[in-house]
Amino acid sequence: MDVLSDVIEVMRTGRPWSAHVRWHAPWAQEFATVPGSAGFQVVLQGRCWLLDSGAEPLRLGAGDVLFMPRGHGHTLADSPATPAPVTPCGPDGPLPSEPYASDSVDRSGAQGPVTALLCGTYQLDPDRAHPLLHTLPDRIHLPADEGRHRELRSAVELLAAELDDRRLGMDAVVPALLDTLLLYILRIWFAEQPARGNTTGWAAALNDTCVTTALAAIHRDPAAPWTVAALAAEAGLSRAAFARRFAALVGRPPLGYLTWWRMTTAARLLRASKAPLRSIAVQVGYASEFAFADAFKRMYGTPPGGYRRGT
Structure with a gap:
């Protein structure tokens, strides 16, 4: 897998939540902060305003995409002057409680102009949060732009169509489209950062061929006996130049990232499979189950068996 796909x-974790909702003006809705999640809003029809504490109201039009990598709370409304209801919404709030739903919501009883939104939430495991997520702003706004982001628009249209027309296979199609939507949003954001002058951190790392080649090698085979020299050879750089460049962009030295990724992969395998510890240790590059257990406990503060049991 490539680095971004692997990170996602x-x-x-868990099951994503998504809804296609139609609001009739006047309307306003607060979306609560949801720790351990990432959320999105897509304006499919009409327009609305993003009202965020401490920021100027932002007008959104059809085709605009909002992404909140850390589940940041916010309010959407037909007008900055429309008061939001007392109860915020989310997967357990006043919007449809089904994992994937289509609904028509009219808070006011009026029949004003319609705004159609595609909204949703991804559940993320905080124990396995990749550092690239920490470099993202609380809010990413991808404005509609004719002729750009065509793949993203296609994914949005397909997802909206599935939520509007419940057909056979929906439970398989919708999660795949939600993951596709998430990847497109992140791909676009990271690809556009160099043009905005962001030349450090993960935005730069994912646009640096040498660093991404080394990252891909680590992600492709975390069990390999990687050394700095071997990774430098993959990247096509001298050992010293590679080590400096990798640490400057990724935020940790090559072997430090390798160890972190091995343990993160192990944590996922412990929770998602029943594979014995010996097997997981081998998959992440440890010949000894005891050496693996020691390394895992240093990172997570609990032995692998306790982590698997949630204790």
Whole structure:
């Protein structure tokens, strides 16, 4: 897998939630902060305003995409002057409680202009949060732009169509489309950062061929006996130049990232499979189950068996 796909695979947990909702003006809705999650809003029809504490109201139009990597709370409304209801919404709030739903909501009883939204939440495991997630802003706004982001628009249209028309296979199609939507949002954001002058951190790392080649090698085979010299050879750089470049962009030295990724992968395997500890140790590059257990406990503060049991 490539680095971005692998990161999403490891962080994502549980079942995503999504809804296609139509609001009739006047309307306003608060979306609560949901720790351990990432949320999105897509304006499919009409327009609305994003009202966020401490920021100027932001006008959103059809095709605009909002992404909150850390489940940041916010309010959407037909007008900045419309008061939000007391009860915030989310997967357990006043919007549809089904994992995937389509609904028409009219808070006011009026029949004003319609705003259609595609909204949803991804559950993320905080124990496996990748550092690239920490570098993202609380809110990413991808404005509609004719001729750009075509793949993202196609994913949105397909997802909206599935939520509007419940057909056979929906439980398989919708999660795949939600993951596709998440990947497109992140791909676009990271790809656009160099043009905005962001030349450090993960935004730069994912646009640096040498660093991404080394990262891909680590993600492709975390069990390999990697050394700094071997990773430098993959990247096509001298050992010293590679080590400096990798640490500057990724935020930790190559072997430090390797160990972190091995333990993160192990944590996912412990929770997602019943594989014996010996097997997991081998999959992440440890010949000894005891050496693996020691390394895992240093990172998570609990032995692998306790982590698997949630104790």
